[in-house]
Amino acid sequence: EAGVTQFPSHSVIEKGQTVTLRCDPISGHDNLYWYRRVMGKEIKFLLHFVKESKQDESGMPNNRFLAERTGGTYSTLKVQPAELEDSGVYFCASSHGGDRGEKNTEAFFGQGTRLTVV
């Protein structure tokens, strides 16, 4: 089974530019999460989709961040305009429906996109 894939793996952009990150979850996973790890700190929750709907976006830092999940499949996270403090590793994760029993609670992570804003 293919894992969670993220694109690009690295991105270096200038302050003020726009960047769009993409995440393809494991097929059939309704839950899709975005997380971010700033250098040396904890992995922080950004938002959670259930299918195409935003279940929880309480972790989104500000309105420069926009996440979408068209058709409940892949998701994009756009940062516009990017600021220096947006640098970090952006992780996407997916999991099965949370109501299907304990065995489906594991969140599978992608390898992350390392974003550097200069």
Place this chain on the structure above:
Amino acid sequence: GENVEQHPSTLSVQEGDSAVIKCTYSDSASNYFPWYKQELGKRPQLIIDIRSNVGEKKDQRIAVTLNKTAKHFSLHITETQPEDSAVYFCAASPQGSARQLTFGSGTQLTVLP
């Protein structure tokens, strides 16, 4: 909201020794506690998890203990090997699943040959 503290931030052990990483959480409603291992350049992967109705869980050389009263949980790795070297993250969730995970800041474990 939930706050998870993780210690130590770095840990070096000799091959064959044990390693212990500790986490505390603030939200008494948290009931699911996974541990993730991230090797250099790779994705975080779940290595073990525990629920609030269990005090200890073991899987070969890895064990996790949970003290609900004190709101802390720990990862124990015995007979460490060089391939155990990685960053380990603890996390907590009040929803019994991967929803609403709050992560600790990570522990860089280095196993010295």
